Amino acid sequence: MVETTVIGTSASTRWAEHARLRGAVRRAEIPGGHQVWVVAGYEEVSALLADPRLSLDKRHSDGQYTGYALPPALDRNLLNMDGDEHGRIRRLAAPAFSRRSADSLRAAVDRIVGEVFAALAENDGATVDLLDQLCVPVPALVIGELLGVPDDLYPALRDAANTMFTFDGSKESGRQLVQAIGWLTETFSTLVAAKRAAPADDLLSGWVRARDDEEALTEDELVSLAFLMMMAGLENAVFTCANIIVALIGSGAAAQAVSAWPQQRGGLMEQANPLPFAFRRFPVTDLTVGETIIPKGDTVLLSLIGADSDPARGDRPSLLFGRGPHYCLGAQVADLIVDAVVPELFVRHPRVQLAIPEAELVYRSSWRSHGLLALPVILTP
Numbered sequence: 001m002v003e004t005t006v007i008g009t010s011a012s013t014r015w016a017e018h019a020r021l022r023g024a025v026r027r028a029e030i031p032g033g034h035q036v037w038v039v040a041g042y043e044e045v046s047a048l049l050a051d052p053r054l055s056l057d058k059r060h061s062d063g064q065y066t067g068y069a070l071p072p073a074l075d076r077n078l079l080n081m082d083g084d085e086h087g088r089i090r091r092l093a094a095p096a097f098s099r100r101s102a103d104s105l106r107a108a109v110d111r112i113v114g115e116v117f118a119a120l121a122e123n124d125g126a127t128v129d130l131l132d133q134l135c136v137p138v139p140a141l142v143i144g145e146l147l148g149v150p151d152d153l154y155p156a157l158r159d160a161a162n163t164m165f166t167f168d169g170s171k172e173s174g175r176q177l178v179q180a181i182g183w184l185t186e187t188f189s190t191l192v193a194a195k196r197a198a199p200a201d202d203l204l205s206g207w208v209r210a211r212d213d214e215e216a217l218t219e220d221e222l223v224s225l226a227f228l229m230m231m232a233g234l235e236n237a238v239f240t241c242a243n244i245i246v247a248l249i250g251s252g253a254a255a256q257a258v259s260a261w262p263q264q265r266g267g268l269m270e271q272a273n274p275l276p277f278a279f280r281r282f283p284v285t286d287l288t289v290g291e292t293i294i295p296k297g298d299t300v301l302l303s304l305i306g307a308d309s310d311p312a313r314g315d316r317p318s319l320l321f322g323r324g325p326h327y328c329l330g331a332q333v334a335d336l337i338v339d340a341v342v343p344e345l346f347v348r349h350p351r352v353q354l355a356i357p358e359a360e361l362v363y364r365s366s367w368r369s370h371g372l373l374a375l376p377v378i379l380t381p
């Protein structure tokens with residue numbers, strides 16, 4: 001009889017929980033009742049992230065895993081693909097996310113950050129929600145500018161993301177999910193159609209050309225790519241910034257962190273990682289990990305925060321952005337956003353304080369992503 005662990009949904013206990021998941025490969029249950037295998041040691045997670053015997057394509061699931069049941073227009077994205085198919089789309093998207101391209105985004109980021117902080121300064125002395133006023137607008141505007149997505153979409157996108165990440169298998173949560181998925185499909189399909197009708201100098205227009213002129217990808221792959229970029233980008237960058245800000249206010253060490261920012265940033269980002277697990281994977285063959293044989297088609301979760309906090313990691317690189325063929329395409333953009341948002345907040349508002357006790361901050365209840373629902377602070381110039 002194999003022992004079953006239940007994966008929790010609380011942000012405050014996640015480090016302790018994932019530390020307990022290390023050691024042997026474990027059978028666990030996720031909210032909704034689905035059985036998974038969890039791997040949480042650095043050595044194993046690092047190797048398995050790049051192991052082609054683990055597929056991200058749901059067609060390799062034994063059928064028990066249902067996930068979000070996305071329609072093809074959202075489902076044909078990089079995080080559901082392997083091998084040549086994944087390589088074809090990734091090669092198309094990657095040039096826009098190289099270090100050189102990220103560097104050339106810097107001017108736009110500086111302009112956007114300047115505007116957002118100027119609007120924030122009008123709230124000096126008042127309580128403001130930094131999530132709404134800083135951590136969402138900067139990544140939303142930066143990624144939106146890169147892709148060519150209008151900024152009036154963000155509030156609804158955020159609501160849809162929240163619905164997806166908090167889906168728990170219940171009837172009500174399922175009803176909301178269907179509604180959110182319908183909205184996302186319609187919105188991204190309409191967006192692609194608008195770019196086709198009026199192309200601009202942005203990524204989405206470039207991908208539409210690659211589809212129409214070179215047939216480099218299908219229509220579903222095109223819409224799915226736009227959807228993944230907005231979701232993966234917005235979600236993670238927003239919560240990383242917010243989690244770092246909370247940590248720095250709580251520690252009282254913001255000034256020291258800002259003065260040694262290039263050395264501090266990596267560690268702070270690791271601690272703030274909103275994604276406890278990599279995307280679920282399915283073995284394409286029976287897979288032996290340590291003493292355990294994971295049957296073909298079962299669901300495997302690789303714990304990124306378990307791996308990063310593993311004492312056996314030594315000085316090996318963080319797995320915050322994954323590893324191997326699916327390594328985060330937006331890692332440089334994420335660094336750029338965090339660099340532009342966090343130090344600047346503490347330079348402009350060195351005495352910023354939480355407006356409520358830290359223990360009362362509310363995180364979304366999710367095993368997939370630990371994001372704050374609001375970040376109320378008092379801004380003092």
Ligand code: HEM
Binds near residue numbers: 237278323334
């Ligand atoms: C601090 C913020 C971020 C974190 C922690 C993060 C984390 C990750 C991780 C762990 C993966 C790999 C998932 C896996 O192998 O299962 C990933 C993939 C990805 N990320 Fe990020 N990400 C962040 C920001 C961004 C941004 C800003 C963008 C886009 C602008 C982005 C776009 C993507 C895409 C497109 C993939 C899929 C790559 C592929 O499958 O080839 N991410 N991210």
